[in-house]
Amino acid sequence: MKNIKRRQFLAQSSAVAVSAAAVLPRSGSGQDSPAEKLNLAVIGCTNQGGAIGSQAIKNSLTHCVALCDVVPSRAEGLKAKMKGQCDDAVVFDDFREMFTKMAGKIDVCTIGVPDHAHFPIAMLAMSLGINVYVEKPLAHTFEECELLMAAEQKYNVKCQMGNQGHSSNQRLQFQSWVDAGIIKNVRRVDACMNKGRRWHPWGDIQSFPAAEKMPQGMNWDVWAGTAPKHPYNGKYDPGNWRGWYDYGNGAFGDWGPHTLDTVHRFLKLGLPHEIRAEKIEKPNEFIFPHATTIAFDFAERGPDMPAMTINWYDGVKNRPASAEDVDIPSCGKAIFSDDLTFVGGTHSASLKIVGGERQDDVKASLPELPESETSTNHMNNFLRAAAGLDSYCNSSFAVSGPLTQVFMLGCIAQRLGENLQFDTKTKQITNNARANELLKGHAPRPGWEEYYKLA
Template sequence: MMKLTRRNAMLSAGAFASAAILPQRSFSDVISANEKVNVAWCGVGNRGPRIIENFERSGIANFVAFCDVDPENKHINATKEKFPKARIFQDWRKMLDEMDKDIDAVVVLVPDHSHFPISMAAMAAGKPVYTEKPLARTFQEIELLMAAEKKYKVATQMGNQGHSGDNYFQFDAWLQSGVIQDVTHVDAYMNKWRRWHPWGDVKAMPTGESAPATMDWELWHSATPQHAFSKKFHPGNWRGWYQHGTGCFGDWGAHILDTIHQFLDLGLPEKVSATTLIQPNDLVYPLASTINFQFPERSGMPAMDIDWYDGVENLPPMPEEFAGRTYDAGTPGKFIYGKDTVFQGGSHSTTLEILSKEKRESLEANGLQTSFGKHSDHYENFLRACRGDEQTRSPFSVSGPLSQVLVLGCIAQRLGGELDFDRQSKRFTNSDRANELLADHPRKGWEQYYAL
């Protein structure tokens, strides 16, 4: 197994490796069907303890190590008490090196800008990886993650947990039975307030604060340029910055568009347009945005487009079939316009609703499927894939192209205007600046993670 070293040459920003759906490696020769999976955990702040509980609920996870750049934060201190036998690390590189033989799988629950190197290093070491959404912050990094999945043949899962819920099985069943057909347009929306909205017109990176004494602030940056500490970055505020996060769209698009993207075989768009940008900024995401994505005909399905709406007052248009209902701007979701049928859906595992009462009653009279069985949840699905019992539902080969759509939208939010995209070459055809944003150049000492 090839190890990542600083001697590996860095893959150039334009030389994207191709990614394809791959047969996932069976670990049944390493982990028996009755054994627990030894899990190493990266990132224990904020939502960490809750996601740990979700993995723990499966009954087949054994937590052997926890890693956080601040190993004395309140979340990891509580985790230490709960799992006293687990080893604690500050640097994930040291954890992977020292515990290689004791780790069966790695969970990556860190800020977006750090997903990539940890996931790449874990896969190169032969470890199955569960990585939060979106897979990475740049198009190139996602492309490399998909290529690494193919090369190293390990089980992978992106953390869009609704992709193992009822909406996943409903969308597949309704598409196969013809309930969903000829979709030509989707309006997707997330209109909740976001942390960076009150910051106004940000002119420069903030300065003047000190990082916690127990925190490795340099390591927190991962492969991105280092800057001064501020509470506007950590904890939790990193998502609003182009350097560190993917904004509202990267955060929520993976929970709202996932089944649409997979089952309608969308792949990559041929045009991305920022039709509305409220308070655009060079450093942080807009206060509100509307982004249009155009997709060509695919697999016998008609060309279609998606409009994404974020911002507290930037609401989508309401379908005629929605008349008389109350729109809840605090609940993210989508309207799907198919042949003779309009559907409303929420986020995560929320099932679709047929808006027309007459259409719904007609389909119900003809045996509309409304029960979709019992299945492992997203966390157990990953752990079972580590043992060779199941295939993951959101492997990088599936979640990677979805994540790439998300980061293309982030580029449109940053630049504005219409961007034409060549689905074959995976390059923009009308913007050199947009092509530059497809990849970042890692800072010194992190180049090796960009080589397969």
């Protein structure tokens, strides 16, 4: 691997300063493994963070040198689970301290933390020349996605968002069917997530919850990061943050990346010009609604890609009307073109042709899936790209950033319950001042502003 000049970000209590640091050179062999292993840091060591961290630790391309979690005992728990594979990893409860002390010793990191904390960690790592794997959704706001995409280019690092199906045969199937003209002239997609969510039993929240005793040793200030810092409560951590506007992105941000990634990428959707809040069940000022139907209108993109609409349905009983005619999974989608209908699930689930004038002819001549070195395990693709063994990450920020921005627009419509007009050139919401402010979200807390200046 080539030498990478890194800037060492020195976090202090009241300000953040930037200075220069360098990494020891690692020579790439161009063969099946690098001359040296990639030094790995795992940030977020429980739940999904622990799952992706475990995948990275077990990969033959890595050597884990650091574990970081706001509750250090969770990092120690991951050590125990890995049974000797990361015993010498240094444990931190603050990613800023970890990067200050070890930036020159880290080549790659996984980031599996609440949505609101993705951005500062990823920005700091990228500014240091560290390759990053960020669990989906990419960030917490539209603007954060924009800055992460810019940073990916500026710092020339390998970046992967954790929508794992984008390294599966499902991606290759969709791409090959578009290339073969099987998927074309799509007018509508109905996508849904009809499972219960953590916040559904909470009822009508009237305020932020009262303070509770934190887990022993928890670094709550780092957990809050750039977001508003409310007193600790179990309705925030672990996992419950998904339902709060301040910290999560609801069902859409959670499942959209696994459901609509190939539709967005290979139908070249870009950003919608209108977002319509067609149903909001139990709206709330603090948490996401219990059920929503949000429609996204996209302009024509060229031959065989007419203007089209994506309809998103979440909520236990909020099923698409089309589900009465085609068997859409509770987490899945139906794709309607001029002469074919497709149904598929999420992640690596394949598409099926279930209707349309051309279905008999098309089913008789489906293309074989192409052989590809990047049809692989998603984590392995990231690590191989970081090691110079794959040329690109399948869900780089250039790919996953605009996808996530669609979800961020949908989350704003869910929150406000209003239709939004979006200028795709200026990337501004033109008919609602508050909605336009939410493209940025909350101003960062004092002491956390510097991350927004690194792109």
